[in-house]
Amino acid sequence: MSESLLLAEQQARGEMVRLGASFFQRGYATGSAGNLSMLLADGNLLATPTGSCLGELQGDRLSKVTPEGEWLSGDKPSKEIAFHRALYLNNPDCRAVVHLHSHYLTALSCLQGLDTDNCIRPFTPYVVMRVGDVPVVPYYKPGDGRLAEDLAALAPRYRAFLLANHGPVVVGKSLQEAADNTEELEETARLIFTLGDRPIRYLSDAEVAELRSR
Secondary structure: HHHHHHHHHHHHHHHHHHHHHHHOOOOOOOOOEEEEEEEOOOOOEEEEEEOOOOHHHHHHHHHEOOOOOOOOEEEOEEOOHHHHHHHHOOOOOOOOOEOOHHHHHHHHHHHOOOOOOOOOOOOOHHHHOOOOOOOOOOOOOOHHHHHHHHHHHHHHOOOOEEOOOOOOEEEEHHHHHHHHHHHHHHHHHHHHHHHHOOOOOOHHHHHHHHHOOO
């Protein structure tokens, strides 16, 4: 591997450790829940290992796998790397994936009657501008192959997903972008529960269209 690729990978490992610690320290991740991945300059994927705590990641122990799922180095990757791979393989703009069990989005994922085409009806501009619609993926047990199949089908059209009874999955053109968009979604879910059954002024179709044209 060239010196430039080695340097880029070293920087990527440091960024994943930093963002994982930030998520954990601020309560977005608990225990060993959640996983992160990113596309490296050499075309392989860097991911958090199975059973790892996002607050205690070690750069040299992060998992490195091929896009086809071959484990190259580091600790064993999470079993959920399969759905991460599905997103990369079906969305050329996807360069990173964040999957958390964050409090408010996971609570939202447990509600009945969500609009499966878009579980967050726009009432602030930010989700619209950052991620657009957020479809709901049916419940499957963690690691079930159908999770990857469903995400593969949705990947070309969406940048964020809510796994029923599980939590959010968000993609980005960088790990920082995916992290920022995940936090925006979590804040929006918190607002949903804060507002409760109070009347909400939702954005009109024209207002949403204006945001999407930016």
